[in-house]
Amino acid sequence: MVESVLAAHTKSAAADPEEQQLLNDVELKPTSKAAHSRAERGHWPGVLLASVVLALLTRMATHRQSWLAEHVQGGVLLPEAPQLSLFEQQLAGCRTFKAQPIPSVDTSASLRALDAHTPEQRQQAQAFTAAVSACANFRCLRQANKLPRAPGQFRFPHFMVIGFPKCATTSIYCHLIQHPQVQYAKDKESHRLTDKCRPLLEQCPAQEQRDYLVDILNMEEAAAASFTKAAFDGSTHYAQEGGWLAAQMAEALPWVKVVVSMRDPISQALAMFLHNYMHNRTAACWETNGQRVYTCVVADLQAEDRARYGPTIQKWVEAFPGEQLHIVQFESLTSRQTMGEAMKGLKSFLGLDPTQPSDKLPLTNWKHKRGDENSVGRYWNITRGEYTHLVELARRNTVEVLKVMGSAGLVDSKAKVEWMRSWERVWRNNLDNNCEEGEQGSCKIVVS
Ligand SMILES: Nc1ncnc2c1ncn2[C@@H]1O[C@H](COP(=O)(O)OS(=O)(=O)O)[C@@H](OP(=O)(O)O)[C@H]1O
Numbered sequence: 001m002v003e004s005v006l007a008a009h010t011k012s013a014a015a016d017p018e019e020q021q022l023l024n025d026v027e028l029k030p031t032s033k034a035a036h037s038r039a040e041r042g043h044w045p046g047v048l049l050a051s052v053v054l055a056l057l058t059r060m061a062t063h064r065q066s067w068l069a070e071h072v073q074g075g076v077l078l079p080e081a082p083q084l085s086l087f088e089q090q091l092a093g094c095r096t097f098k099a100q101p102i103p104s105v106d107t108s109a110s111l112r113a114l115d116a117h118t119p120e121q122r123q124q125a126q127a128f129t130a131a132v133s134a135c136a137n138f139r140c141l142r143q144a145n146k147l148p149r150a151p152g153q154f155r156f157p158h159f160m161v162i163g164f165p166k167c168a169t170t171s172i173y174c175h176l177i178q179h180p181q182v183q184y185a186k187d188k189e190s191h192r193l194t195d196k197c198r199p200l201l202e203q204c205p206a207q208e209q210r211d212y213l214v215d216i217l218n219m220e221e222a223a224a225a226s227f228t229k230a231a232f233d234g235s236t237h238y239a240q241e242g243g244w245l246a247a248q249m250a251e252a253l254p255w256v257k258v259v260v261s262m263r264d265p266i267s268q269a270l271a272m273f274l275h276n277y278m279h280n281r282t283a284a285c286w287e288t289n290g291q292r293v294y295t296c297v298v299a300d301l302q303a304e305d306r307a308r309y310g311p312t313i314q315k316w317v318e319a320f321p322g323e324q325l326h327i328v329q330f331e332s333l334t335s336r337q338t339m340g341e342a343m344k345g346l347k348s349f350l351g352l353d354p355t356q357p358s359d360k361l362p363l364t365n366w367k368h369k370r371g372d373e374n375s376v377g378r379y380w381n382i383t384r385g386e387y388t389h390l391v392e393l394a395r396r397n398t399v400e401v402l403k404v405m406g407s408a409g410l411v412d413s414k415a416k417v418e419w420m421r422s423w424e425r426v427w428r429n430n431l432d433n434n435c436e437e438g439e440q441g442s443c444k445i446v447v448s
Contacts (some may be wrong), residue, residue, distance in 0.1 A: 010214075011311060012179040019118075019399050021413075022402070022416055022417065022420060023395075023399075025417045025422075026417055032171075037233075040111040043422065044268065046421070055260045066305060067317065068361030078208075079183075086305075087107065087184060088102060088437035089103075090184050090186075091174075092175055093174075093365075094173070094178075102106070103178055105180065105357065106180050108225075109180035109181075110181045110225055110229045111225055111226070111228055113152025113153075114150075116151070116152075117150055121150040121361070121427035122150070124147075124148050124149065124150045125150035125367055128149050128150065128153055129146075129223055129227055130224070131143075131147055132144045132145065132147075132227060133220075135213065136209065136213065137208070137210065137213075137255065138185075138209060138252040139200050139202055139252075141213070141252075141253065142252065144253060145167050149227070152228050153227045154227055154229065154230040154318075154351070155246070155255045155256075156217070156227055157217050157221065157230075157231040157253065158231055158232060158256065158350070158351075159232045159234075159256055159258070159259060160233050160238060160256050160258050160259065161173060161232060161234040161236075161259045162235065162236070162237065162238035162242075162258055162259065162260055162316075163235075163237065163238060163240060164239050164240065164262055164263070164266075164268060165236040165237070165240075165268075167236075167262060167263045167330045168261055168263075168330050168333055168334055168361065169188075169261060169361065170234075171364045172234070172259070172333070172346070172361070172363050173188045174364050175343065175361055176347075177361060178358075179353075179357050180229075180353075180354050180357070181228070181352045181353060181356070182230050182232070183218055183221060183227055183230060183231040183232070184218065185216055185218060185231070185233055185234060185362060186216055186217075187215075188199070189233055189235055189236060190212070191236075191237050191238075192211075192212045193233075193234070193238060193245060194235065194238060194241050197212075198241075198244065199248070201248045201249065201251070202251070207223065208246065216233060217231045217232075217233060218231060219231070230350060230351070230352065238304040239312060239316070240312060242312045242313070242315035242316050243312070246316045246318065246319035247310075247318075247319045249319065250319040250320055251329070256324070257325075257326065257349065258316060258320055258324060258325050258326070259328070259346065259349075260316070260325070260326070260327045260328070261328050261330050262327060262328075262329060262330060263329075263331065264331065264394065264426045264427070264447075264448045265301055265307035265309065265393075265394040266297060266306050266307070266390050266391070266426075266427070266445075267330075267426065267448040269297045269306065269307040270293065270297060271368065271425075271447055272300065273293055273296055273297070273300075274368065274376070274398070275367060275368050277376060277377070278377075283296050284350070286418075287348075287387035293380050293381075294382045298390065301393040306333055307397065307399060308397045308400070309401040309427055310325055310397060310400035310403070310404050313401055313404050313405065315408070317404055320406060322408045322409045324347060325410060327347040328345070329342075330448065331422045331423070331426070331448050333361055334448075339359070339360065339361045339362070341425075342362055343358065343359060368447050369446075379444040379446050380445040380446075381444060382442075383442060383443065384435040384437070384439055385439035385440065386443075387427075387430060387443050388426065388431070388439075389429045389434060391431075394423070395424075398419070399420075402416045426448040429446075430443060430446065432433070
């Protein structure tokens, strides 16, 4: 039934020749593993993972015991040494779940840009630094940022990573703060502009504006480096609040570059759901539907400020010229084959050395695929008919947002096909490999 409704939807969606062309170009063949039931494939990956997790837990328990023996004497906790600097703490927070060591970053490297300056450029650099660092509000920043800059200097702030949530924004933040030309923000998710400055940025309380520049954007350190580091804010709610924020940001900080990451809308909705679930924010749709996620995802795919990206992106496209927008696909950022190029593209867009600090995106903020076979979020139980319906909604959303991006010159027709194909692959994989046959066939859906 749902699949036949889908066919009807697809037909009506295809009334637009441009859409029809896109869908035709994208069509994927079934994956080679199609129609294999999960039962046939056995449980070896689960067993292997469980053993690794058990080994890790045992190691952590042993480590904790020796830590306690070393630090606690007669119930008194001894001070820990050494203290991490704020920057080291930022990096520590960015360690992957495999607990990689903190990478070392040459924090003074950007200053070398100043060495090559002529006396006139040096003066320019000083005047720009003095004017910007004297600011405590957006209005002042807008004036100061009109001054000429010397080579190597960035306007303040230089860019915004605005979302969407669950689209690897933490990994992007972690990668970028290790870049010698980037000024780390003191807080990855301040949400200051949306929480404190709605609906008019320039009328935001004076203290909030000052705190935003100093406490979040890290103005003092940026000024100490003569703004040779690009300062930024990485708050994921900004994208979704584009309805009012896009125009306000373009008014208050018209030079900023805006970075957006978008994930397969179904995976984004599921990841967001899991995030809220883990923070005990369970949605009514979950509770009233026998703890089944399907209706929750339908709601997200239809909500303009959630996984229906098009209307929100429209606001950003209207507010900023195409050259100041960079929209990257989560799946190309996170696939090993394409992440190097995707990260280079992002850094080139930002005017940063694209080869630094590496060509790898770290893996952070990982919620899916943890826990045992039956823990919530390892995979999602829904029927094939339900998933097919979600795919139809997600496909419609994708066509919609690609149209908006195309109208702003952010993607050409080839890029649209590649983008669509990448998400179709996620859906195809689930249908072919993780779903039983028939509309009521059960699926164990995994995210991209
Ligand atoms: N390198 C790499 N490879 C694969 N997947 C990656 C990578 N980096 C981040 N991620 C996944 O991105 C999800 C977290 O996104 P965010 O950091 O934007 O989330 S948040 O909104 O800031 O909470 C989160 O997805 P879920 O695990 O589905 O929740 C991460 O696993």
